[in-house]
Amino acid sequence: MTMVEGESRPAETGEPLVVLEGVNKWFGKLHVLQDINLTIKRGEVVVVIGPSGSGKSTLCRAINRLETIDEGSITLDGQPLPQEGKALAHLRAEVGMVFQSFNLFAHKSILENVTLGPIKVRKKSRAEAETRGKELLDRVGIGHQADKYPAQLSGGQQQRVAIARALAMDPKVMLFDEPTSALDPEMIKEVLDVMVDLAERGMTMVVVTHEMGFARTAADRVLFMADGQVVEENTPEQFFTNPQSDRAKDFLGKILKH
Amino acid sequence: METVLDNLDDVGLAFAYTVLLFVIAGVLSLVFGTLLAAARVGPIAVLSKAAALYVSVVRNTPLIIVLIFFRIAGPKIGLKFNFVDITIGDVRLNNLFTACVIGLTVYTSTFVCEALRSGVNAVPLGQAEAARAIGLPFSGVMREVILPQAFRASVPPLASVQIALLKNTTVAGALGVFEAFARMRTLTNKNAGDRIEIFLTFALLFVILVEIVSFAANRLERRWRVAS
Numbered sequence: 212m213t214m215v216e217g218e219s220r221p222a223e224t225g226e227p228l229v230v231l232e233g234v235n236k237w238f239g240k241l242h243v244l245q246d247i248n249l250t251i252k253r254g255e256v257v258v259v260i261g262p263s264g265s266g267k268s269t270l271c272r273a274i275n276r277l278e279t280i281d282e283g284s285i286t287l288d289g290q291p292l293p294q295e296g297k298a299l300a301h302l303r304a305e306v307g308m309v310f311q312s313f314n315l316f317a318h319k320s321i322l323e324n325v326t327l328g329p330i331k332v333r334k335k336s337r338a339e340a341e342t343r344g345k346e347l348l349d350r351v352g353i354g355h356q357a358d359k360y361p362a363q364l365s366g367g368q369q370q371r372v373a374i375a376r377a378l379a380m381d382p383k384v385m386l387f388d389e390p391t392s393a394l395d396p397e398m399i400k401e402v403l404d405v406m407v408d409l410a411e412r413g414m415t416m417v418v419v420t421h422e423m424g425f426a427r428t429a430a431d432r433v434l435f436m437a438d439g440q441v442v443e444e445n446t447p448e449q450f451f452t453n454p455q456s457d458r459a460k461d462f463l464g465k466i467l468k469h
Numbered sequence: 470m471e472t473v474l475d476n477l478d479d480v481g482l483a484f485a486y487t488v489l490l491f492v493i494a495g496v497l498s499l500v501f502g503t504l505l506a507a508a509r510v511g512p513i514a515v516l517s518k519a520a521a522l523y524v525s526v527v528r529n530t531p532l533i534i535v536l537i538f539f540r541i542a543g544p545k546i547g548l549k550f551n552f553v554d555i556t557i558g559d560v561r562l563n564n565l566f567t568a569c570v571i572g573l574t575v576y577t578s579t580f581v582c583e584a585l586r587s588g589v590n591a592v593p594l595g596q597a598e599a600a601r602a603i604g605l606p607f608s609g610v611m612r613e614v615i616l617p618q619a620f621r622a623s624v625p626p627l628a629s630v631q632i633a634l635l636k637n638t639t640v641a642g643a644l645g646v647f648e649a650f651a652r653m654r655t656l657t658n659k660n661a662g663d664r665i666e667i668f669l670t671f672a673l674l675f676v677i678l679v680e681i682v683s684f685a686a687n688r689l690e691r692r693w694r695v696a697s
Binding site for chain 1: 593595596598599600601602603604605606609613614617618621693
């Protein structure tokens with residue numbers, strides 16, 4: 212099953228939430244996204260894997276327009292992504308993003324990191340935002356460190372706070388851009404556990420990762436990208452046991468041997 | 470030493486002018502410089518270019534020329550400041566004083582802008598991306614995330630800018646504001662024999678003033694360091 216478009220996948224999960232149609236992007240002469248068509252359904256967990264420079268991070272970042280696209284369209288819940296300004300800010304509030312380098316606000320405490328968006332964007336009261344923030348911090352296991360600053364936490368702890376910060380906005384979809392790539396091995400598990408829990412609770416997720424274990428356990432669908440194209444798309448079992456394209460076989464051969 | 474002690478009131482008054490020039494121009498330059506920096510790094514191309522032009526023209530002009538402009542050319546084109554006439558004890562803040570404050574502000578704000586801009590550049594791009602990702606608009610990204618961190622990173626260069634301003638207030642003396650430098654000149658003219666003592670006393674008083682500014686900057690830097 213190579214080059215399958217999202218629409219043709221069995222509709223085991225709700226209606227389309229994120230739809231990319233004919234998306235193209237160039238960095239100068241480099242064609243980083245080549246005619247991407249992808250439909251992510253509500254509640255679906257899509258894992259994007261592929262070699263470095265394959266465009267998977269760019270794809271992920273395009274969904275909340277941290278990267279602009281040159282051609283095609285991206286819609287979220289039926290709404291096309293606004294170009295910029297307030298409308299774009301509103302849309303971004305609906306899309307949670309977790310970065311490789313955590314990007315916690317360095318000058319704000321852990322709790323303030325989690326409450327900033329709800330207070331300033333959602334206009335919630337401080338008390339309400341803090342109650343919810345503490346709840347989320349407890350859920351990711353950082354509740355007792357709410358008054359510390361990001362630099363005082365380990366990488367794994369920071370990334371879990373970053374997940375809580377995104378969840379505090381009650382997003383429709385969560386984007387994870389290599390969330391564990393900057394972490395020590397023993398910290399990867401604590402972050403993945405939080406992500407698996409999130410997937411089990413039915414969150415719609417797009418996860419760019421090199422964690423094949425996570426892809427196997429949590430993904431509904433695996434997207435394999437290479438050279439700016441979605442080369443292969445399948446269920447995790449099918450993809451890992453029976454890859455169709457040479458590019459995917461080669462990639463899996465390299466990473467699964469070690 | 471006697472000359473200074475005999476004229477203690479005059480010396481005190483002179484330093485009152487110096488401190489007032491410094492404090493007023495200092496605060497105004499921080500406010501105006503912040504606006505300039507926001508325009509400079511903002512997404513609106515016209516504002517950004519205008520701020521860049523302003524900085525390169527004013528920053529590259531010697532301070533004395535900027536002050537002479539406001540003192541001599543200014544009144545000819547309607548910048549008179551005659552509406553300012555405040556008397557506090559022996560201190561009289563008139564149009565001349567105001568022209569010097571404006572000149573110092575106009576000049577110093579360009580350095581404030583550049584110090585802040587270096588601070589903004591020191592904030593990692595990921596901070597702005599994370600702020601945008603939670604749905605903050607440009608103004609919120611700047612106010613909540615970028616500027617607070619840029620200010621922290623800018624404290625040392627901003628302190629240098631403000632210290633330079635404190636010493637630059639002496640240029641106002643050449644234009645007729647009776648601040649410390651002007652007073653020192655009249656004292657040395659009248660008491661040629663005590664010149665060295667007078668020089669040293671005024672220099673020492675300036676050193677003390679600058680030390681107060683650096684002490685405040687160090688405290689600020691240390692208090693904020695814990696947070697990042």
